[in-house]
Amino acid sequence: MTFATWAALAVGLLVAVPIAAHLLRRRRAGIVELPTARLLATSPPNARRRSALEDRSLFSIRALAILGLALLGASPFVSCSHLTLARKGGGSVALVFVIDDSLSMRAPIKDGPPRFDRAKQAALELAGAARDGDSIAIVLAGSEPRVALASTTDTDTAKAALAALEAGDRGTDLPGALAIARDLVKNAPQRDRRVVLLSDLADGHSDAPPLSLDGAMLWYPAPELTAASDGDCAIVLAQRTGQRVTVRIVCSPGATAQGRTLDIETEKGSAAKTVVGEDSEAVVIDVPEGADGDLDARLSEGDAISSDDYAPVTEESHDLSIAVVSDTSLTHVETGGPPPVEQALAALDLGRWVHALPSVPDHEEELSKHAGLILDDPPGLTPEERRAVASWVEGGGTLLLALGKRAAEAPLGAGFGSLVPGVVRFRTEPPSGADVTKCGFFGQSAESLAELAPKGRVTLDHDAMDGAELLCSFSDGEPLLVRRVIGRGAVLIVTLPFDLETSDLVLRPAFLSLLDRFAEGARMRGGPRVVEVGQPLVVPGATKLDAKFLSALDKDPEDVTIERHPDALRVPTQRIGRYVLSIDGASDVRAALAPPTEIDLRPRGIAPTALDTSLGGKADQLDAAPYVALGLLGLLVAELALRLWLGRKDEKPAVTRG
Amino acid sequence: MAQAPRPFEPFDPDWGAFAPLRIRAKSIAEGVYAGMHRSVRRGAGVEFGGQRPYVAGDDLRFIDKRSLLRHERLMIREFETETDRALWLVVDATKSMSFRGRGPGSKYAYASLLAAATARIALGSGDPVGLVVIGGDGSRALPASASREAFERIVWLLASTKPDGDFSSRDGAIESALFPVHERARRGATVVLFSDLVDLPPSAKQAFASVGTRRRRAFATMVLSPDEATLPFRDHARFASLEGDIVIEADPEQLRDGYRARLDALAEEWNGELVRHGGALVRATTDDDPVAVVRSLTMAIAGRLGENAPRREGSS
Numbered sequence: 002m003t004f005a006t007w008a009a010l011a012v013g014l015l016v017a018v019p020i021a022a023h024l025l026r027r028r029r030a031g032i033v034e035l036p037t038a039r040l041l042a043t044s045p046p047n048a049r050r051r052s053a054l055e056d057r058s059l060f061s062i063r064a065l066a067i068l069g070l071a072l073l074g075a076s077p078f079v080s081c082s083h084l085t086l087a088r089k090g091g092g093s094v095a096l097v098f099v100i101d102d103s104l105s106m107r108a109p110i111k112d113g114p115p116r117f118d119r120a121k122q123a124a125l126e127l128a129g130a131a132r133d134g135d136s137i138a139i140v141l142a143g144s145e146p147r148v149a150l151a152s153t154t155d156t157d158t159a160k161a162a163l164a165a166l167e168a169g170d171r172g173t174d175l176p177g178a179l180a181i182a183r184d185l186v187k188n189a190p191q192r193d194r195r196v197v198l199l200s201d202l203a204d205g206h207s208d209a210p211p212l213s214l215d216g217a218m219l220w221y222p223a224p225e226l227t228a229a230s231d232g233d234c235a236i237v238l239a240q241r242t243g244q245r246v247t248v249r250i251v252c253s254p255g256a257t258a259q260g261r262t263l264d265i266e267t268e269k270g271s272a273a274k275t276v277v278g279e280d281s282e283a284v285v286i287d288v289p290e291g292a293d294g295d296l297d298a299r300l301s302e303g304d305a306i307s308s309d310d311y312a313p314v315t316e317e318s319h320d321l322s323i324a325v326v327s328d329t330s331l332t333h334v335e336t337g338g339p340p341p342v343e344q345a346l347a348a349l350d351l352g353r354w355v356h357a358l359p360s361v362p363d364h365e366e367e368l369s370k371h372a373g374l375i376l377d378d379p380p381g382l383t384p385e386e387r388r389a390v391a392s393w394v395e396g397g398g399t400l401l402l403a404l405g406k407r408a409a410e411a412p413l414g415a416g417f418g419s420l421v422p423g424v425v426r427f428r429t430e431p432p433s434g435a436d437v438t439k440c441g442f443f444g445q446s447a448e449s450l451a452e453l454a455p456k457g458r459v460t461l462d463h464d465a466m467d468g469a470e471l472l473c474s475f476s477d478g479e480p481l482l483v484r485r486v487i488g489r490g491a492v493l494i495v496t497l498p499f500d501l502e503t504s505d506l507v508l509r510p511a512f513l514s515l516l517d518r519f520a521e522g523a524r525m526r527g528g529p530r531v532v533e534v535g536q537p538l539v540v541p542g543a544t545k546l547d548a549k550f551l552s553a554l555d556k557d558p559e560d561v562t563i564e565r566h567p568d569a570l571r572v573p574t575q576r577i578g579r580y581v582l583s584i585d586g587a588s589d590v591r592a593a594l595a596p597p598t599e600i601d602l603r604p605r606g607i608a609p610t611a612l613d614t615s616l617g618g619k620a621d622q623l624d625a626a627p628y629v630a631l632g633l634l635g636l637l638v639a640e641l642a643l644r645l646w647l648g649r650k651d652e653k654p655a656v657t658r659g
Numbered sequence: 660m661a662q663a664p665r666p667f668e669p670f671d672p673d674w675g676a677f678a679p680l681r682i683r684a685k686s687i688a689e690g691v692y693a694g695m696h697r698s699v700r701r702g703a704g705v706e707f708g709g710q711r712p713y714v715a716g717d718d719l720r721f722i723d724k725r726s727l728l729r730h731e732r733l734m735i736r737e738f739e740t741e742t743d744r745a746l747w748l749v750v751d752a753t754k755s756m757s758f759r760g761r762g763p764g765s766k767y768a769y770a771s772l773l774a775a776a777t778a779r780i781a782l783g784s785g786d787p788v789g790l791v792v793i794g795g796d797g798s799r800a801l802p803a804s805a806s807r808e809a810f811e812r813i814v815w816l817l818a819s820t821k822p823d824g825d826f827s828s829r830d831g832a833i834e835s836a837l838f839p840v841h842e843r844a845r846r847g848a849t850v851v852l853f854s855d856l857v858d859l860p861p862s863a864k865q866a867f868a869s870v871g872t873r874r875r876r877a878f879a880t881m882v883l884s885p886d887e888a889t890l891p892f893r894d895h896a897r898f899a900s901l902e903g904d905i906v907i908e909a910d911p912e913q914l915r916d917g918y919r920a921r922l923d924a925l926a927e928e929w930n931g932e933l934v935r936h937g938g939a940l941v942r943a944t945t946d947d948d949p950v951a952v953v954r955s956l957t958m959a960i961a962g963r964l965g966e967n968a969p970r971r972e973g974s975s
Contacts, residue, residue: 031896036755036766037857037887038900040921041907041914 101200143171205598211606232256373523381411395488405498423462489542675764751854762945871936
């Protein structure tokens, strides 16, 4: 601001004049001549009354008038941070706001509001500049990107939708959000189509190529969102194993959690705490014996984002634990090592999740910590095993059952029951190869099955095919791979064993595809216990699902709206915390944690064209003079009215003495 | 050639809407019906005053024998008493009477107007009127006179008086000022005081009431400014009296009710004292219609206080 502005604003200090006048005036009460004064009794000192402003209303009006005058003097120079929209030839504009609602947007701008609030304010300012004929759409860039408001010309609706937006703890997917925005704007009837990006550009890929957009104009009107802020540390995992809790803390470059206090809390209070040392990657805390309930991990305050200093403690994850039962004496490999199926799982980088079992568990509890089970040519299942496996599958487990000669020779009473209804027969004259056209389940690797040459195969009864899905078949039409859905789980039946003696299936690339799809299915059906915020909690096969969100153990649960997808019900995750699911009446607790990529607050680049000032920008000066002048006029009228009203009451008697 | 002396001194009092006194007083007197007539009191005397039916207890000496013989009716002959019908006006011209406040004129101007109008009425009835001015730039008096010039002299004296003087602490000053009344007013005379009754010394009440002895009657008209009567002030202030150097710092909002009660009590004390001596108190403020006040005063003198009176004694 210039000296003239300061000088004009300094006029506002004159507001002190009426106060000073009052103070001077109140020092001694005025003298009023009254012949009958002797009839008055001295009233007790009432300093408060004397020190009070006699005419508060008039004083207020006059003080406002003085301030108004000062503003009027300064108004032509007053700067105002206000986003405006420049139009090409005055035409209508199609706007798609891409608003980043990721975790990093919770970081505050230096000495200012959180980035998300500033982004929302900028969007509201631009929406306020919209005119008839302009259209507005809103896309949220928090992972997964989604449309918050389809394109509309109703500005009020758009403003209401913008005002209702809330920050979340999601990851960031700017390219995905921009792609959605481009699709929304590309068919707009307006000639001026813009995608307005309001983000801190911190998506964890600061070294990625600058953001740009083909097919639409990308505008980045609020570069202040990328201003540097304090570093941040977050708890990205808090896992309990027995009485030990392992907390993984991730910090943005240059920041450290060293010296901060890590607290493990129960519903009743702190259970254990420690000061984070130099190595904050994995902090291990032992909790006392009595702390058996749910636990929260909380980091003391001291960084840019406070919401990610918290994480619910989860049990050791068995998300993708795969149990394998394979007779090593029959499925050995000449080169040595574990059975082929385990080696294949290791090749898929799933080795750490594999748990080799000597036999099929006959208790469901033993299976409950596994998401998938592979049975390689088992010699039938005992009634206990059968009951345990069937119950586990119905509860969401995924079974990969490879049938071979041993399975077909199962003793009486040791069949597969509901898992594979009917009789399993082994035949030694199979056709050569599979029908590739009917093996889409394997994707491109299905072609590797064209020359499949097993020495024998299992055939299934019609009962087994009843209600089953044929995923791949031999060239003679007999099934090679069948999927049976049982309850919330599924059974994948392969009519070939996973040994090299009978079949060369395990040598085909399609075998890896089979295991990969199996693992994916197991992860999906079992449902991950812990996800990053933004990833949905998928519950396939459930008919009734309710979910509540707990931001902390001592907070009240909040209802979560369930999303219905064709293949499964989903619970969206928006914030860090616990999600208590009720799946067909059974309770299940899962957790959503901070995405590690959001801790990196460094922005990625953006195409220079997005910063083109011809698209609009901040209006540095706002002429408020007309509004201030109107206000002054109003004050004048108010004072006149007030004087008229108080006229008789306030009129002091004329004191004369002849 | 020497300039002729002006007949009147400049009007120092705030006459306001009450000027010119002479014309305003005449106008008011014409508006007042009642006068102070000698027929107001009847009984034993020397001049026949009419007849009335006999009632038990009447003096048998005054039975009209002719009426009894001729009409066989018992009638009593009445005679007017031989009394002094003079009206003495006492006007307070102390410093406090110069106060005007929100009234149309000062208290002294209003009191002078009432006095002059009353004098005009009395003179119109043939009654002699005397005047005593208390305070001012020297207490002065006019002897009772029913001459044609009496009204002019009264107006001149009232108009030429400047309210001044502090009688509040001067015991005996009122007695001295009333000495001409004591000395010259005979039995039957009526004395009327026009004053605010506020800044007079404590002995003033008894001193004036004593005028009402020897079959004289004493009346008083309490003249106040509207400000004095209602205390309309809102702000905390220091209130200074015009006599007695009294300064009281007070919040009028808090003290208004008590003040009015004390004012009423003061009026009641005066009224009580006057009533004991056959008189009465009439209260007025300078914004009251002077015609109504003078009529009320004449009614009081006639013993019919309250009839058509705009302001009753004791009311504020």
